[in-house]
Amino acid sequence: MTDLINEAFSQTKELVMQALGELVADGTFPAEPIPSFNAEIPADAKNGDISTNAAMICARPFKSNPRAIAQKITEKLRLEGTCFERCEVAGPGFINFFFSPEWYGKVIGAVLAEKENYGCTDMGKGKRVLVEFVSANPTGPMHIGNARGGAIGDCLAAVLEKAGYEVEREFYVNDAGNQIEKFGKSLSLRYMQICSEAGQAVVGKNLDIEDFCKEIYGEDGNRAEFPMPDDVYLGMDIIAHAKNFYDKFGKDAADKSEEDRRKALVDFALPVNIDGLHRDLEKYRITYNTWFRESTLHNDGSVKEIIEKLKASGHTYEQDGALWFKTTDFGDEKDRVLVRENGIPTYLVPDIAYHYNKLAVRGFDKAVDIFGADHHGYIARIKASMTALGVDEKKLDIVIMQMVRLVRNGEVYKLSKRSGKAITLNTLLDEIPIDAARFFFNLREPNSQFDFDLDLAVSESSQNPVYYVQYAHARICSVLKKLAEEGTEIKPFDEASAKLLETGEEKEIVKLLANLPGVINEGARNYDPAKVTKYVIDLATLYHKFYNSCRIKGEAEELMQARISLSLAVKQVIANILDMLKITCPESM
Secondary structure (H helix, E strand, O other), X not given: OOOHHHHHHHHHHHHHHHHHHHHHHOOOOOOOOOOOOXXXXXXXXXXXXXXXOHHHHOHHHHOOOHHHHHHHHHHHOOOOOOOEEEEEEEOOOEEEEEEOHHHHHHHHHHHHHHHHHOOOOOOOOOOEEEEEOOOOOOOOOOEHHHHHHHHHHHHHHHHHHHOOOEEEEEEEEOOOOHHHHHHHHHHHHHHHHHHOHHHHHHHOOOOOHHHXXXXXXXXXXXXXXXXXXXXXXXXXXXXXXXXXXXXXXOOHHHHOOXXXXXXXXXXXXHHHHHHHHHXXXXXXXXXXXXXXXXXXXXXXXXXXXXHHHHXXXXXXXXXXXXXXXXXXXXXXXXXXXXXOOOOOEOOHHHHXXXXXXXXXXXXXXXXXXXXXXXXXXXXXXXHHHHHHOOOXXXXXXXXXXXXXXXXXXXXXXXXXXXXXXXXXXXXXXXXXXXXXXXXXXXXXXXXXXXXXXXXXXXXOOOOOHHHHHHHHHHHHHHHHHHHHHOOOOOOOOOHHHHHHOOOHHHHHHHHHHHOHHHHHHHHHHOOOOHHHHHHHHHHHHHHHHHHHHOOOOOOOHHHHHHHHHHHHHHHHHHHHHHHHOOOOOOXXX
16 A cells, blocks of 8 residues: 655655754754644645745744754755655745655556555554445435435445445435324325325326326316325325325225324335335445344334433433433533423434444444434434443544535526425436436535536536546547557556656646545545545546647657556546546546
8 A cells, every 4th residue: 555645744754853853963953852843745846746844843942044944954864765856945944855756656656556456545444434324214215415415425435445444334214203104194195085086087097197196186286175284295206106006905995094004005105115215326326235224223122222221321301201311411502302201202212222223232433424414403412322322422423415506507406395396316317427426426525515517417528527537537548549559569667767757747647646545545534525536637637738748659669658657557546536436437438
């Protein structure tokens, strides 16, 4: 696992510390503790490849001019055998280091030697991480927020894997609680409407579901004869389930009790919806290790056990017949009800039981949840519950994801949720390529809002970032294919030939290649896969710039081979990243 940028940072600090040690030892500077100083990549390449502020940091303890300190340090530096060719003093006292040709050769050699493993790190040290994402209610189809959450969660899991974590992906199926009650009520109402005299008049016409809905419910789905309350689901999928149930069982369930009818309808429709979740997510290239059902926590006694554990923790109390959790003990804005006065637990209890199961029962080192912005207030109470249960709340990290606006023809693309016509994940993927969806949703950090341009997502132009990146890979493949057709032999890379890569475009590419392990670590550390998508866009940009500025064919043999090797390294890294993001990597476009 090569990380030559990190090695360069370490060498910079070692070289400076060694020089300072000698300067203190020979009496040039007083024997004062050396403060911590930085080594960083300058924004402008003219200021070197690695720069340090050591001289300025030492100005106070050494009671000396920082530029003079910097000059003394450089006089003591011995760069032989390091990754640096030279260094210089700049500005008020920065010491700027410049990479040697050998370093550039090592970077290209590392990429070509490690192939698909290049960029991997051991930051995670094999710790087990559970990433839970999407977890859409199985009472209806997945919406645009689930589309973003799916892309972010799956790509974040991939970044964590590259960073050395042992990762599992999980979908939490909310197949119990209020939403299932609401689902059953909605299905029962629609089913009884179909069984009514007015409904029966339409049933025999053998219409498709959309025409059936218009005929029986009117254009807006709210025909006066069939009023629907506010606390139900109004989507066409509910009507389709009720109609399919009727087609299979007829009016038999109409004579059952409301409770039995709802149960029969839920037992019929819920598996269909869950199968649909599986199917749509697999189409989106998302596969989970586990589909964890909320109902198991109720059936195996986990919910009751959590209530008793919280009582034993001393952080609960009874008031007005209900059991309360003192989340204010842990910084929450108010206490929360655990069990209502009717004895039924609130939604919070199975959620606590679920997170306890992740961290205490299954023993994951870290649990990462991807939540929508409307769950922001939820964080404090779940973390409080873990602390009350004796679980380190730092093991739970929640990534808040903002919503995304769809834009078409420069205008916000809206569909009415009330009429049940909200755009779904499935309809989105029918309109745009899956590659574009997965890439676009990871163009911004999760906690940022952005506009998803539907027109741009289908365009085949350099303005489309995923197309732009894929084209860079295809362009390299085309160059290599043409050279092979013309009889050019592609030779193994000779690190010494890197000295011929002298242009700014070439050097910038190599430095960016070297930075991939750091980008992987940063994306994993910040739970932000957008770090990786931005990186690969930058890499594609630099390669296109190189392609337009530097010839490959027609140059002297050694330079041509060096540029071929550079192109192969870029091709490898682009392929590594697109594969990580589960985005196709075409060889021709």
